[in-house]
Amino acid sequence: MVMPTGSSHVLLVLLLFWVAPSRQELAPVQLRLGGPRGPAGEGRLEVLYQGRWGTVCDDGFDFHAATVACRQLGYTAAITWTHSATYGRGEGPIWLDNVRCGGSEGSLAECVHNGWGISDCHHGEDAGVVCSGQRLPGNSPQATTSGHLGEVSGLTLEEVRLKPILARAKLSMPVMEGAVEVKHNGRWRQVCDANWTRNNSRVVCGMLGFPREKHINTSFYRKLWNRKLKDPNSSLKTLSQKNSFWVHKVRCQGSEPHLARCPVQVAPPTPQQHACPHGMHAIVSCLPGPAFQKGTGKGKNKTAPGKLLPVRLRAGTHVGEGRVEVLRHGQWGTVCDKQWDLAAASVVCRQLGYGTAKQALVGARMGQGLGPIHMSNVRCTGHERSLGECRFQDAEQNGCRHEADAAVRCHMPHMDFKSQVRLAGGRNPEEGVVEVLVPVQGQLQWGAVCGAQWGLNEAMVVCRQLGLGFASHALQETWYWAGSPDATRVVMSGVRCAGTELALQQCQRHGPVHCPSGGGRFSAGVTCTAYAPDLVMNAQLVQETAYLEDRPLGLLYCAHEERCLSRSADNMQWPYGHRRLLRFSSQIHNLGRADFRPRMGRHAWTWHQCHRHFHSIEVFTHYDLLTLNGSKVAEGHKASFCLEDTNCPEGLQRRFACANFGEQGVSVGCWDTYRHDIDCQWIDITDVPPGSYTFQVVVNPKHEVAESDFSNNVMRCQCKYDGQRVWMHGCHTSDAYGADVVSDLERRERLANNLV
Structure with a gap:
């Protein structure tokens, strides 16, 4: 190659000015975790650079970068990282983009990146991290935590507990009655009962996970106190x-979510004054919620039906947390987070039978809902028995969207369930062989659980009991995990759980253990995860897009091969004639907090000629037409899917696509749409007589992939067919309406068709 004279000098100058993305400006930077208040060690990653806090873009961000960030924040390791502003959108500059770390760097500033402030991202792409709860030994992390809604600031009273005194209280689990002890500056103190009020007791009970306090006669406790003084x-x-030894005085109004919010005098006004003259320790007795009571029918609120607004929590990792949903006008909907605070969150928690709220979460921290947003600007005093008694505005007037769905974390009673189960032999603490502590011949003994009939519902209970969130896998064979040497015997078999129990010991099981396969490699195992997807069908779209088509057989060869037609099609004179098809579009949203990914790897995907792409889940939905008595009238087929992000809300990027053998899945907040004009997106009703029916779609019917909530996987519509036209109405997911509304709809349809 011949170069013109002087060009080598130009090339040298260009090389001198060329700067590759590198570890630039290694000035010390400070990190913190932002976003709605959550467990320690997780949140939106924020960086302090040149005196301004900014965020990190999720482009190129991976587990290695999360590991470096978590270590810099003072934690031992990273559990995972998050994308697409999972912890809410940050503010200010986006300081880092395309961060590339090896994993051994001492600071995020040492990793390769585009350069400070050089980014093509927006705050909808802010990265977050989830770090392990363990701190590095001797580490004083430079991390700070940004302000969060619902944070109790200035804590002087750190913890509260009840010290049981009577024998029956000591045997109770949870402990519901005893002397109040509070931790102040790291030391436990008794609280003087002088001027102790029932409002104080209400706050203490709320912190301990109980919805209400109970009046108690303390005269017997006074006798015990005086007897000990003389001993x-x-x-x-x-x-x-x-x-x-004492906390001198506490004066609560009863609406506080934490004792630290009450006016407290730790010491008397003067050092010479005794902190509790002629007094004793304060005694508190609490009433547990229905889920924590022995027996049934206890502890139900007797509130006026007109004011009692039913509430529920959805998509929470642990019991007592989740997205807040309320039942208004017969339909479940969410609450907008405008002015959402601990007072309103505590009303929700108490109404559900828990204690006060630990955190009032904003920004769809527990995933986005689907359907109406019922309430906004909720203002509670803290004494209300139901969220319906608080002042609020209709969300439609405030322009609220599901990105602002409110959520809560409630104080829960300590039940000690966690000590009755453990995982052994796994590669990490979130997986392993399930081992339980049960009485065997009068003695508590650790043992294995028979793997026969073990499923996802049972695994969900184990993960919840251990505080590890949701089950991602339920294993009936665990030959690659070695259990504990002291737990080789099978002590539990035939376990059947509804999936909502708080402990495996609450599930149905065999009386005498019966496990023909034996233990060992046929013992039950689980893999747990902190976050899970949640698939929900868009019922409104089905109702709007349903129609009939008489499709010629000549266009149905491919669909016939894939068994998308009724069996009577086998006997027709192909290609002459047609089939009558009930067509519709299906749109499946992922409202959970993790991406929905197929269980099978690419090697097991199957090519579908009709759709011209690979299907990663062979049985993803069931389409059925049922009589009003529930029997199938049209041969429903099992539809398989290629999973992709057909669309995402503004600010979220599509990450999964079917084309070119791409990665398959449905991202958090996105949805997968199968249009009505795609082959097999129908039910063949050629042989169905005119009448009224129930149209039903079941998503993820075999529970092949774990979800945070399976109760919303069924979508039903009322369907009327006159032989020529079809009307679809009343479409709803199985948990969208109150039970009374659903039963009323079904009753009307049955009466209209002379069905008793």
């Missing part, structure tokens, strides 16, 4: 003379 072998008299 020469007791140290109580000496201790009670010290002011450091």
Whole structure:
């Protein structure tokens, strides 16, 4: 190659000015976690650079980058990382983009990136991290936590507990009655009962996970106190003379979510004054919610039906947390997070039978809902028995969207369920052979669970019991995991759970253990995950797009091969004639907090000629037409799908696509649409007589992929067919309406068709 004279000098100058993305400006930077208040170690990743806080774009961000960030924040390791502003959109500059780390760097600033402030991202792409709860030894992390809604600031009273005194209270689980003890500056103190009020008791019970306090006669406790003071072998008299033994005075109004929000005098006004003259420790008795009571029918609120607005929590990782949904006008809907605070969140928690709220979460922290948004600007005093008694506005007037769905985390009673189950032999603490502690011949013994009939519902209960979230896999064979040597015996078999139990011991199981396969490699196992997807069908779209088509057989060869037609099509004179098809579009949203991914790897995907792409899940939906009595009238077929992000809300990027053998799945917040004009997107009703029917779609029918909520996987419509036309109405997911509304709809249809 011949170069003109002087061109080498030009090339040298260009090389000198060329700068590759590199580890530039290694000035120390500070990190913090932002977003709605959550467990320690997770949130939106924010960086302090040149005196301004900014965010990190999720482009190129991976587990190695999360590991570096978590270590810099003072944690031992990263659990995972999040994309698409999972913890809400940040503010200010986006300081880092295309971050590439090896995993061993000491600071995020040492990783390769585009350069400070050089980014083509928006705040809908803010990255987040989830770090392990363990701190690095001797580490004083430089991380700070940005302000969060629902945070209790200035805590002087850190924890509260009840010390059981009576024998029956000591045997109770959870502990519901005893002397109040609070932790102040790292030391436990008794609270003086002088001027102790029932409002104080209400706040203490709320912090301990109980919805209400109970009046108690303390005269017997006073006798025990006086007896101990006179006992020469007791140290109580000496201790009670010290002011450091007491918290002098607490004055709560009863609406506070935490004792630290109450006016507190730890010490008396003057050092010479005794903190609790002639007093004793305050005694509190709490009433548990229905889920934590022995027996049934106890503890139900007797509130006026007109004011009692039913509430529920959805998509939470643990019991007592989730997206808040309320039942208004017969339909479930969400609550907008405008002015959402701990007072309103505590009303929800108490109404559900839990304690006060630990956190009031904003920004769809527990995933986005689907359907109406019923309430906005909710203002509660904290004494209401139901969210319906609080002041609120209709969300339609405030321009709320599901990106602003409110959520809560509630205080829960300590049940000690976690100590009754464990996982052994897994590669990490979130997986392994299930081992349970049960009484065997009068003694508590650890043992294995028979793997026969073990399924996702049972695995869900185990993961919830351990506080590990949701089950991603339920394993009936665990030959690659070695259980504990002291738990080789099978002590539980035939386990059948509804999936909502708080502990495996609450599920149905065999009386005498019966496990023909034995234990060992046929023991039950689980894999748990903190986040899970949640698929919900768009019922309104089905109702709007349903129509009939008489399709010539000449256009149905491919569909016939894939068994998308009724069996009577086999006996027709092909290609002459037609089939009558009930066509519709299906749109399936992922409202969970994790991407929905197929269970099978690429090697197991099947090519579908009709759709001209690979299907990653062979049985993804069931399409059925039922009589009003529930029997099938049209041969419903099992539709298989290629999963992709057909569309995403503004600010989220499509990450999965079927074309070119691409990665398949449905991202958080996105949806997969199968249009009405695609082959097999129908039910063949050629042989169906005119009448009224129920049209039903079941998503993920075999529960092949774990979800946070299976109760919304069924979509039903009322369907009327006169032989020439079809009317679809009343389409709803199985949990969209209240039970009374659904039963009323079904009753009317049955009466209209002379069905008793």
